[in-house]
Amino acid sequence: MFTAQQYVKAATLEEAWQLNQKRSTTLLAGGCWLRLTRRRVGTLVDLGGLGLDTIEETEGEFSLGAMVTLRQLETSQALNSAFGGLFKEMTRHIVGVQFRNCATLGGSIAARFGFSDLLCALLALDCEVELFKAGRMPLEQYAKLPADRDILVRIHVKKNGRRPVYQTMRNAETDLPVLAVAASEKDGQVRVVVGARPARAEVVNAPLALAADKAALEAFQAAMQSQLTFAGNMRGSEEYRRHLANVLTGRCLAALQEG
Ligand SMILES: Cc1cc2nc3c(=O)[nH]c(=O)nc-3n(C[C@H](O)[C@H](O)[C@H](O)COP(=O)(O)OP(=O)(O)OC[C@H]3O[C@@H](n4cnc5c(N)ncnc54)[C@H](O)[C@@H]3O)c2cc1C
Structure with a gap:
């Protein structure tokens, strides 16, 4: 289990980003992975108050907030009917329902785990990540980058007829x-x-x-x-x-x- 000297629930993305520029700061999403680490964190910045837990749909894309849980992806009718059940398939094996109610999309993609079901499945769609400072870039490009201190804000998934x-x-x-x-x-x-x-x-x-x-x-x-x-x-x-x-x-x- 990690320990933290200070806990901050960020009120704005700017505040979270500023705090995160210090190497001793760690961002907190679902905390399911962090919980397993033994990190000694200076400031733990909770992203849970920034309204990033929504799945939004427009004519051309879905916009998925970084704090959307795996369970929201698994059970979203709109996402699963648009992409042939992909979102259910890529999440349903991950630990159990209670875990999936907690672990987030942002924590999964930002961590760029080698075992990630989400990263693998989303690369088959046409996705862009939206970072607070670096802006939008293709997921394929982001997936190749080393870990950084920016904040993953949303993932945009194109509705362009691609069948996964x-x-x-x-x-x-x-x-x-x-x-x-x-x-x-x-x-x-x-x-x-x-x-x-x-x-x-x-x-x-x-x-x-x-x-x-x-x-x-x-x-x-x-x-x-x-x-x-x-x-x-x-x-x-x-x-x-x-x-x-x-x-x-x-x-x-x-x-x-x-x-
Ligand atoms: C026991 C166990 C089994 C698992 N099995 C699987 C599996 O089979 N398949 C699979 O795909 N995944 C699996 N996972 C990973 C899991 O699905 C999540 O990806 C993981 O828990 C991270 O999500 P989180 O919300 O808990 O992030 P956290 O633990 O809160 O954060 C993880 C890391 O990402 C950083 N971070 C979080 N959010 C952001 C953000 N918005 N921007 C930038 N950085 C951010 C944090 O600072 C931290 O370094 C497993 C995890 C565990 C603990």
């Missing part, structure tokens, strides 16, 4: 994924994202058509295997993860082809 699917392999229902693959289709082209390798989720930079046959899928899988790093840990070996990446990519493509 999400598959994971877990040793036990609520454990971290051994491997995760998200895929999405738009205009006949498929984007594939592989996470929990156990490195941060990455988009595979190789073409894959929705209509791909067995040979085209195998060519894509070979490109994916040479492009991405995989490693072993207590959940699975490198070799097993490489095998899973091929299997789950094949399943995602089949699911997209079936519609």
Whole structure:
């Protein structure tokens, strides 16, 4: 458990940002991950009073506040009907309902965990992160950056007809994924994202058509295997993860082809 010398419930984003420029400050979202650390925090800045817990929908996008909980994502009818149940699928294995009522979208994406279901699945959609100082940038760009002292405010998800699917392999229902693959289709082209390798989720930079046959899928899988790093840990070996990446990519493509 971490300890903190001072607790501040930020009244404005500017106040939270100013406080967070000090290395001894830590931002508090759901606190579910922080709770496991032994950090000695100077000032703990609670983001819970900034009104960032809303899911908003306009004609062109969804805007998801950083303090939206995993459970809100899982149970949002609007999000799940717009994206084929993706938001339920990417959250439903994470620990349990009480946990998901507490852990947040912002804590998940800002921490850029190598095992993150949310990062992997959201990379399959067209998303931008909105940071308090740096402004908006594509999630793919943000995912590659090292940790920083800015504040993730919202995530904007484009409603552009992209159809996603999400598959994971877990040793036990609520454990971290051994491997995760998200895929999405738009205009006949498929984007594939592989996470929990156990490195941060990455988009595979190789073409894959929705209509791909067995040979085209195998060519894509070979490109994916040479492009991405995989490693072993207590959940699975490198070799097993490489095998899973091929299997789950094949399943995602089949699911997209079936519609
Ligand atoms: C036991 C356990 C099992 C888990 N299993 C899974 C799993 O299977 N799949 C999965 O995807 N995830 C899993 N997670 C991660 C979980 O879903 C959350 O991502 C995690 O708890 C962080 O969210 P939080 O709201 O609790 O953040 P916190 O613990 O409050 O914060 C996490 C970090 O992010 C920073 N932070 C928080 N909000 C912001 C913000 N808006 N801007 C900038 N920085 C911010 C904090 O300062 C801190 O460093 C697991 C976590 C635990 C503890």
